[in-house]
Amino acid sequence: MSAYAVSFLTRMLEIYSPSGKEEEISNFLAEEMKSLGLHVRKDDVGNVIGETGKGKPTILLCGHMDTVAGTIPVRVENNQLYGRGAVDAKASLAAMVIASSTFVKEKFPGKVLVVGVVDEEGEGKGIKHLVKSGISPDYAIFGEPSGVENITIGYKGSLWLKITCETQAGHSAAPWLFENAIEKAFEVWRIIQELHMPQEKSESRFYSITSCLTKIKGGELSSKVPSKCDIYVDIRVPPPLKSQQVFDEIGRKIQQYQTANPKVLVRMKVKDLTDPIEVEPKSLLVRALSYAIRKVRSNTPTLIRKTGTGDMNVLGNALKTPVVTYGPGDSSLDHTPNEHINIQEYLDSIQVYREAIIRLVELHKKGK
Structure with missing residues (x-):
């Protein structure tokens, strides 16, 4: 099995699969899953879904097939396997597929779904389609790199904004006569950057609001005071806040700014909004994974909370399903x-x- 597992992951890494170009790897995975005995289908957006067993509970193992753009020569050096997606996150997906296939010939008292989704590094259309399709697992594990002895039980939410500042144009030889849209956009950015709310813990990286200015577009090369500037802001939202709450508070702050600066027009557009998620550390799912890590690695697992945002946020919040993220x-x-x-x-x-799946079914049947 070890030789096959390494060969399987190596072949996955050799297939270039940036977001939007997952067809080759999805076809490869579908055929490989079939050869392992899983019942396989592809949905309308290209997600690959393998299934084994029947009845309750239904356990979803979900990873993504796509990677960011760019290639890395696939090679093994000092027991390390190199390649684009080796960590993020083809190793997790390959491990999930192989683990699921071990139940094919067993009388498994439940159902395992293993899914490779598209577009995780893009706009998340794979996981969003999966949610809309009516999938309803009892438990879900997402395959992302937590570290083999760690379990990710929390992710921040995200709020991506495009903010446009507009002012009256004028000649740059007399800048004191006009409001500079770029300068005003930076004033708005400072308002966002300094935003804090009572529910957060400002001393914590995870439980605090953070913001990052990711793009600026404005001005011309001619002798004009800039009259329009777009800024793009990535805001990360901690639990227990909701991303809409943060957006509403930013809206109130900007309204106050506009009142004080009547010559400046400020418009906001939400590019994406995802709520944060945090799982109960004593849930059956966390307990099952913790048991498995102790059994396989002979170490006590560490529960971690990440400042990023993942597919776990989307499915967990939409379906209210117990979820965690785990992967090497x-x-x-x-x-x-x-x-x-x-x-x-x-x-x-x-x-x-x-081992986590086996233990989870045991705990589920016992109702503990």
């Missing part, structure tokens, strides 16, 4: 030219997924 790999290597996975950690994660 060091997430600091995501999207880097040095992306690689430790082969032993990858192999161990297969066993962790399997």
